[in-house]
Amino acid sequence: xxxxxxxxxxxxxxxxxxxxxxxxxxxxxxxxxxxxxxxxxxxxxxxxxxxxxxxxxxxxxxxxxxxxxxxxxxxxxxxxxxxxxxxxxxxxxxxxxxxxxxxxxxxxxxxxxxxxxxxxxxxxxxxxxxxxxxxxxxxxxxxxxxxxxxxxxxxxxxxxxxxxxxxxxxxxxxxxxxxxxxxxxxxxxxxxxxxxxxxxxxxxxxxxxxxxxxxxxxxxxxxxxxxxxxxxxxxxxxxxxxxxxxxxxxxxxxxxxxxxxxxxxxxxxxxxxxxxxxxxxxxxxxxxxxxxxxxxxxxxxxxxxxxxxxxxxxxxxxxxxxxxxxxxxxxxxxxxxxxxxxxxxxxxxxxxxxxxxxxxxxxxxxxxxxxxxxxxxxxxxxxxxxxxxxxxxxxxxxxxxxxxxxxxxxxxxxxxxxxxxxxxxxxxxxxxxxxxxxxxxxxxxxxxxxxxxxxxxxxxxxxxxxxxxxxxxxxxxxxxxxxxxxxxxxxxxxxxxxxxxxxxxxxxxxxxxxxxxxxxxxxxxxxxxxxxxxxxxxxxxxxxxxxxxxxxxxxxxxxxxxxxxxxxxxxxxxxxxxxxxxxxxxxxxxxxxxxxxxxxxxxxxxxxxxxxxxxxxxxxxxxxxxxxxxxxxxxxxxxxxxxxxxxxxxxxxxxxxxxxxxxxxxxxxxxxxxxxxxxxxxxxxxxxxxxxxxxxxxxxxxxxxxxxxxxxxxxxxxxxxxxxxxxxxxxxxxxxxxxxxxxxxxxxxxxxxxxxxxxxxxxxxxxxxxxxxxxxxxxxxxxxxxxxxxxxxxxxxxxxxxxxxxxxxxxxxxxxxxxxxxxxxxxxxxxxxxxxxxxxxxxxxxxxxxxxxxxxxxxxxxxxxxxxxxxxxxxxxxxxxxxxxxxxxxxxxxxxxxxxxxxxxxxxx
Numbered sequence: 014x015x016x017x018x019x020x021x022x023x024x025x026x027x028x029x030x031x032x033x034x035x036x037x038x039x040x041x042x043x044x045x046x047x048x049x050x051x052x053x054x055x056x057x058x059x060x061x062x063x064x065x066x067x068x069x070x071x072x073x074x075x076x077x078x079x080x081x082x083x084x085x086x087x088x089x090x091x092x093x094x095x096x097x098x099x100x101x102x103x104x105x106x107x108x109x110x111x112x113x114x115x116x117x118x119x120x121x122x123x124x125x126x127x128x129x130x131x132x133x134x135x136x137x138x139x140x141x142x143x144x145x146x147x148x149x150x151x152x153x154x155x156x157x158x159x160x161x162x163x164x165x166x167x168x169x170x171x172x173x174x175x176x177x178x179x180x181x182x183x184x185x186x187x188x189x190x191x192x193x194x195x196x197x198x199x200x201x202x203x204x205x206x207x208x209x210x211x212x213x214x215x216x217x218x219x220x221x222x223x224x225x226x227x228x229x230x231x232x233x234x235x236x237x238x239x240x241x242x243x244x245x246x247x248x249x250x251x252x253x254x255x256x257x258x259x260x261x262x263x264x265x266x267x268x269x270x271x272x273x274x275x276x277x278x279x280x281x282x283x284x285x286x287x288x289x290x291x292x293x294x295x296x297x298x299x300x301x302x303x304x305x306x307x308x309x310x311x312x313x314x315x316x317x318x319x320x321x322x323x324x325x326x327x328x329x330x331x332x333x334x335x336x337x338x339x340x341x342x343x344x345x346x347x348x349x350x351x352x353x354x355x356x357x358x359x360x361x362x363x364x365x366x367x368x369x370x371x372x373x374x375x376x377x378x379x380x381x382x383x384x385x386x387x388x389x390x391x392x393x394x395x396x397x398x399x400x401x402x403x404x405x406x407x408x409x410x411x412x413x414x415x416x417x418x419x420x421x422x423x424x425x426x427x428x429x430x431x432x433x434x435x436x437x438x439x440x441x442x443x444x445x446x447x448x449x450x451x452x453x454x455x456x457x458x459x460x461x462x463x464x465x466x467x468x469x470x471x472x473x474x475x476x477x478x479x480x481x482x483x484x485x486x487x488x489x490x491x492x493x494x495x496x497x498x499x500x501x502x503x504x505x506x507x508x509x510x511x512x513x514x515x516x517x518x519x520x521x522x523x524x525x526x527x528x529x530x531x532x533x534x535x536x537x538x539x540x541x542x543x544x545x546x547x548x549x550x551x552x553x554x555x556x557x558x559x560x561x562x563x564x565x566x567x568x569x570x571x572x573x574x575x576x577x578x579x580x581x582x583x584x585x586x587x588x589x590x591x592x593x594x595x596x597x598x599x600x601x602x603x604x605x606x607x608x609x610x611x612x613x614x615x616x617x618x619x620x621x622x623x624x625x626x627x628x629x630x631x632x633x634x635x636x637x638x639x640x641x642x643x644x645x646x647x648x649x650x651x652x653x654x655x656x657x658x659x660x661x662x663x664x665x666x667x668x669x670x671x672x673x674x675x676x677x678x679x680x681x682x683x684x685x686x687x688x689x690x691x692x693x694x695x696x697x698x699x700x701x702x703x704x705x706x707x708x709x710x711x712x713x714x715x716x717x718x719x720x721x722x723x724x725x726x727x728x729x730x731x732x733x734x735x736x737x738x739x740x741x742x743x744x745x746x747x748x749x750x751x752x753x754x755x756x757x758x759x760x761x762x763x764x765x766x767x768x769x770x771x772x773x774x775x776x777x778x779x780x781x782x783x784x785x786x787x788x789x790x791x792x793x794x795x796x797x798x799x800x801x802x803x804x805x806x807x808x809x810x811x812x813x814x815x816x817x818x819x820x821x822x823x824x825x826x827x828x829x830x831x832x833x834x835x836x837x838x839x840x841x842x843x844x845x846x847x848x849x850x851x852x853x854x855x856x857x858x859x860x861x862x863x864x865x866x867x868x869x870x871x872x873x874x875x876x877x878x879x880x881x882x883x884x885x886x887x888x889x890x891x892x893x894x895x896x897x898x899x900x901x902x903x904x905x906x907x908x909x910x911x912x913x914x915x916x917x918x919x920x921x922x
Contacts, residue, residue, distance in 0.1 A: 033064040033096035033108055041090045043119055047082055053118035054080030058087045060112045062234075066105040068096040071232045072260075076111070083116060085174050089210050092176040092232065155221030159243070159251050163215045163231055166256035167876030169922065170388050171215030175233035175257075178208040179219050182226035182242045190228070190240035214388075231255055256873040297395070297880070297919075299356055300341060300349035303378060305806060307719075307760035307778045308363040310799045311824045311859060313893045314909050317346025320797040322363045322721060323756035323782025324375030327680045328697075331378045332370070334467060336523045336547050337569075339502055341378065343424070343448040343473050347399055350450045350471035352420035354393070354404050357383035363760075364721055365671035365701045368621040368637035368655055369551075369565065374677045374699035374725065382467065384456035385416035390922070397880075397917025400424040400448075415457035423449040446475035462511030462518075470503030496534070502527035519551040519565075538578040539683070546570045559627035568618040573682045575611040577689060611686045616644040617678055631661040643678045646685055646692040651676035665709035669719075672702045684729060684748055691732075691748045692739055699725045714765040721758060728752025730786040751787040754795065756780065773807035794828040794852040801825045814869035819862065826856030826892070835901030844900045856893070859909070862886045878919045888912040 047053050056079030062070040073091050075084045091112060099108035159179060163172045180203045211217045211233075224247045231239035236257040243251055303309065304317065312318035318326045319341065331341045333351070342349050363376040370377045390407035402422035409415035424447050452469040476497040504525040511518045525545040532538045551565035623637035635657040642650045655673030662668060676696045684690035705719035730752035733745050758780025765773050780802075782795040801824065808818030831854040834847040867880045891909040898904060 031100045033099040036095045036097065039090060039114055041114065041116060044086050048118060054083055055117045057113060057115050058083060060087055060091050061109065062091055063107050063109050064096045064099060065107055066098050068098045070094055071238060072234045074234055085210060088174050157218045157220050157250060158222040158245060159229065160218040161253040161255060163211045163217065163255050163257065166258045166873055167871040169874055172233045172236065172257065173211055173213045173215065175211045175231055176208060177211060177217045177219065178206065178230040179222050180206050180228050182228040185228060185242045187226065187242050187244050190242060231257060233257055235260055258871055298349050299353035300351065300359060303359065303361050305776055305804045306361050307762050307776045310797050310802065312346065317342030319378065321376030323780050323795060323798060325797060328373060328677060329375035329377065330370060330373040333380045334382055334506055334508060335521050335549050336506065339527050340500060344446040344475050352402060352404055352452060355382050355418055355420055355452055355454065357381045364723065365657060365673055365703050368623050368639040371619045371639050371641050372617065372677050374675045374697055382454060385418035385454060387413040387416045393919055393921035395917065395919040398915040399426050409457065418454045421451045448473045462509055465508040467506040472501045474499045497532040499530035515555045517553040522548045540576040542574045544572040561625040564622045566620045571615045573612060575683050577611065577683055578608045579689060607688065609688055611683050615682060618642050634658045641676055643696055647678060647695055649695050651696055667707045670704045675699045675701060687738060687740060689747065691746050694729060694748060695727060695750055697729060698727045699723055712765065717762045719760045723756040725754035728754060752784060754784040756782045770810040776804040778802040796828060796852065798828055799825045814871065816867040818865045821862050822860060824859040826858055828852035829854045829856055832897055832901050846901050859891045861889055876921045880917055882915040884913045885911060
């Protein structure tokens with residue numbers, strides 16, 4: 014078929030801009046192998062490409078296609094086009110265009126009658142070099158003269174669909190063609206050309222190439238042009254390996270291993286791992302980028318605690334591969350518990366999430382892992398100031414059926430940090446923080462579906478002793494100024510997904526063992542062991558062109574054993590002393606503590622459904638519902654209807670809104686204990702509403718503004734009410750579902766995607782979070798309320814593998830309860846704090862600047878990166894808490910971490 018190129022993507026030419034002009038029509042040859050199909054694919058193909066200064070298209074990308082089998086042929090069609098190059102103010106420039114054409118299978122013609130005279134003709138076709146402008150295709154007879162393999166430099170990933178073009182070299186010398194020595198497109202066409210596309214394994218071969226000097230050009234979408242001159246001796250064959258480098262404008266790998274349904278949330282901020290591993294302050298950890306999004310409160314000491322949209326950290330859920338995990342970050346938030354390279358997608362949903370997610374009234378982080386690579390064996394070793402890690406991945410068999418990925422990491426911060434932390438920081442590590450983690454994945458095809466087996470785990474240990482105002486007091490036990498923590502978990506998953514016609518099936522069981530140790534000021538001690546058995550099953554079906562249904566169920570059974578030592582106080586419920594941090598006595602005598610073992614089984618099961626209704630091409634509704642049953646001792650069922658909608662006002666403007674109900678069971682089993690808690694506690698509830706507008710902007714950027722409101726009720730709050738307990742005894746109920754709260758605010762995100770050398774975003778949150786513990790009590794600020802949260806991130810890729818970035822944060826200080834005085838209690842022989850209004854004060858504003866510098870050396874078979882990541886560059890002494898003296902007359906400050914430089918390197922195969 015023949016048609017003039019449709020330059021739909023070209024911008025309207027400015028007076029000084031002259032766009033490229035095609036020198037010939039589009040000639041798409043329908044692939045013969047597809048004609049054998051019962052229904053050969055037909056439809057419109059849309060491609061995006063850049064016309065170079067030599068008039069040759071490159072960076073060819075298929076935007077729309079009726080069938081993936083047509084894509085390589087469409088790319089080859091565009092690669093054969095030639096243009097007069099575009100100019101701006103008389104200078105030749107590169108210009109991006111879009112080409113659209115319709116493809117139809119040709120009607121078969123009856124075979125022609127045999128022509129005896131034609132049979133005596135030249136069976137070899139046109140000889141190479143026979144006439145000016147002749148093209149010699151691979152279909153032409155002749156021996157293979159040039160063959161080889163095209164792989165990405167450093168990554169060694171085969172490049173499929175790259176154009177390999179051979180033309181006469183003229184007077185160019187043998188060797189690599191440096192710079193931009195292109196032929197004049199307005200001059201005469203070359204005497205001959207031979208070209209082909211690389212196969213899926215990156216291999217190519219060229220037939221019929223004449224003897225002599227040959228210019229070999231390789232053009233791959235997203236890769237630098239490779240240009241060299243070879244000397245082809247008579248009756249000889251050249252075999253060559255070529256290693257193009259990935260361009261800065263296309264930094265992503267082409268692998269996609271996780272299917273994601275088109276069920277957008279009102280706010281679902283998704284990240285590509287390659288996009289954010291070099292954000293300053295993240296130490297190359299992709300998951301830490303979540304902490305920079307609007308709606309995420311800054312955690313004390315940068316611990317990585319996820320307080321989303323004014324909710325408590327325990328009110329939000331983190332999913333890894335369809336099941337919840339207990340933690341996302343190691344101690345201090347320095348690292349997440351997963352290697353970034355095993356992640357396929359990170360979705361951050363701060364509210365109004367889909368019915369697939371349950372048992373949360375805050376927000377959701379959904380992390381999907383990816384399968385190991387099948388294109389060869391790859392890996393890396395990463396060594397920095399905090400830890401060392403490795404990754405190995407590759408195919409299970411030579412035929413590429415199945416893959417594996419193994420990663421691990423171990424810190425040595427327990428050795429380094431105490432030696433670099435200033436003595437006046439207010440923190441002393443008696444047992445310095447240390448952590449390790451591991452991941453091992455296997456993915457194999459089974460019975461027409463995909464089976465994944467995943468094992469992973471994490472371990473953290475640390476003990477802190479706060480020094481300051483008490484350090485000279487001989488009668489104060491140092492242990493009562495410290496916090497000791499330990500946490501470990503391991504999980505084993507199996508995930509099976511299969512598609513059968515319009516149906517999709519998912520089945521995934523999992524088992525997790527976890528243990529937590531906590532000692533706060535030698536007053537509260539917890540040792541928790543839990544065994545979690547979870548399962549999920551889903552069925553999805555495309556009911557019609559405009560309607561899709563997904564139904565599913567998940568169950569969670571938790572066997573727990575809790576050893577707890579805590580004082581029992583009326584209305585206190587046990588726990589660390591309140592009032593500003595760990596000094597001397599706070600009116601709680603540790604000698605009155607009760608030690609008790611609490612064990613049992615908690616069970617909950619959920620059923621959920623979401624219907625996708627495309628009312629029009631621009632208006633889509635997502636009604637859903639989730640039913641959750643909480644077994645003994647709660648014995649309650651909740652019904653949570655949810656509705657989301659998206660209206661596309663234009664191709665670049667979208668309105669999104671949602672309302673819904675959300676429920677959450679008791680997160681701490683000890684709260685259901687007869688002594689330390691209340692077995693009558695029920696689920697906590699919340700209603701979410703949000704409305705947002707998203708606008709695409711030029712230069713691959715967009716802006717998003719979202720307003721939100723949350724109403725919370727039946728929250729678990731301390732209670733001093735005297736009641737008759739379920740065992741007949743009379744006493745304080747300790748906890749009750751009497752708490753209420755409100756959260757409201759707005760979020761702004763201005764983001765520039767990493768599609769060229771610059772990447773960055775501006776994130777701002779304005780919010781208010783308040784609580785009331787019981788009817789009639791005064792409303793107060795919530796512990797995690799932060800009025801203003803501003804984050805600025807910018808990163809720029811320079812030439813020769815350099816990249817520099819900066820992150821600046823300015824955040825309102827957390828609410829705090831000031832201690833106004835101390836009164837001596839002769840009976841306790843200790844001082845009692847006199848507190849001001851609960852959360853009536855606020856810590857000073859937090860601000861910090863982080864910088865990162867990367868340098869990458871790309872070699873044919875490996876890539877080496879050196880980096881410097883510096884947190885808190887100007888060593889701001891941000892106050893995290895106050896440490897009061899034994900009599901509460903003086904205090905010192907407990908500050909966040911000082912300037913922390915991290916220098917490291919990575920070797921990647």
